Amino acid sequence: MTSTSLLWFRRDLRLGDHPALAAAADHNHRVLGVFVADDVPLDASGSPRRAVLARTLAALAQAMDGRLLIAHGRPRSVLPRLARAVDADVVHVSADYGPYGRRRDEQVQRALQDAGVEWVATGSPYAVAPGRVRKSNGERYAVFTPFYRGWTDHGWRKPARSGSGVDWVDPGEVDGITAHDPQEYARTVPAGMSLPEVGEQAALDGWRTFRDEALDDYDGDRDRPDRPGTSHMSVYLKWGSIHPRTLLADLAGRRSTGAASYRRELAWREFYADSVFHLPESVWTSVDPVIDRMAWDSGQPAEERFEAWRAGRTGYPFIDAGMRQLLAEGWMHNRLRMATASFLIKDLHLPWQRGAEHFLEHLVDGDYASNNHGWQWVAGSGAQAAPFFRIFNPLTQGEKFDPSGDFVRRYIPELRDVPGRKVHRPWELDGGVPAGYPEPIVDHADERAEALRRWQQRG
């Protein structure tokens, strides 16, 4: 009997440029591809992220002619059982560097070792694996710019050859394991939410369109939520429908400032993953604990204001448009992620973790490293953060980055008839704030002064 490799898919849900798949196919011609639906991360994922995962799995299964086995349970018990069932001598994976993934993989490796099955990790969801870029003395980089230099100098492989020609084992041949339908893991998404197209082909199509039509202008347009200036690759990078190496290989041939700027943004994703690799507790704990010693609000009216922020009803149109974009699409433009986070922390005086949780609940690209460190960057508590006293002004942010008001009008129907940039200050309109839209829940100038006062009085 020919022996079989097991390829355990996790955050690498694609067939192209997949080093672990190439390694599995090289090792044994026959490969059983499996995704294990594990309740621990699933239960921690909001319904938009679960829906996207389910659809991404369905797209992958289709690309494999239905030969993707979706098993349910704890990986440490499912994988040894599967290996036994198909007589596999090896399990191939792309390494996972998240705190839960690392703990889980240690347990799985022990269980496989007991069963006499080899574990081979090839590649990761990053161009350079977290932990690999270090200072000459072996320490981690705590600051982005030198990390970026070290990361660029380290370099990355060329895209791996594709996994076509693999002899996938038919899951129907595997005895004693129940195969599941990906849709079982999709929870109903909030009414009215539209999700992006998913899967490897959608990722490649989206990337090529962006590369050919918008990349060269990225440097100027990436801050403009009213323009289609960013790539929307985050949801695909989250699940590995596309690998950053594929994007970097295309950037290599381009000399535009847009391409240079895009490479730098990809490096932020790698920097945050590296920070979490070295400081796993920093997912929910402030890297700089000084921020936790500040006075934060609780009870009323803080909770009511938190609800207004979540619903996009703060009375500040730019902030509300961002929060409603999140509810409508499960995605928010980066400029808005920064502005709405600053508003929660510095205008409403609520701890960054509350906002990070809300984002993770709704974002289709929700990622602990990029999200929680993005929040810490805004809070001023992160690995390399903006200082606390950098407080985004919700009015001037809107006027600068949405100068004609088109972005606000797209998401706030109550303000649809307000022309031009006036839409950013509805309380200055002749007829007052249009019906149905709230008055500002706080005064930005007062709350800015209050935030700075609390900062000065921190312990």
Ligand code: FAD
């Ligand atoms: P593009 O501008 O096209 O950027 C290309 C890619 O570069 C992105 O897909 C992403 O992988 C990476 N990137 C860009 N900016 C950043 C950044 N600041 N930090 C890390 N990576 C970056 N990104 C996530 O992928 N998941 C999150 O959960 C997440 N939460 C965030 C929360 C806050 C408070 C902030 C300030 C930022 C967060 N980001 C997060 C980073 C960034 O906002 C998104 O990656 C970006 O908006 C995704 O859209 P895009 O793919 O069109 O980005």
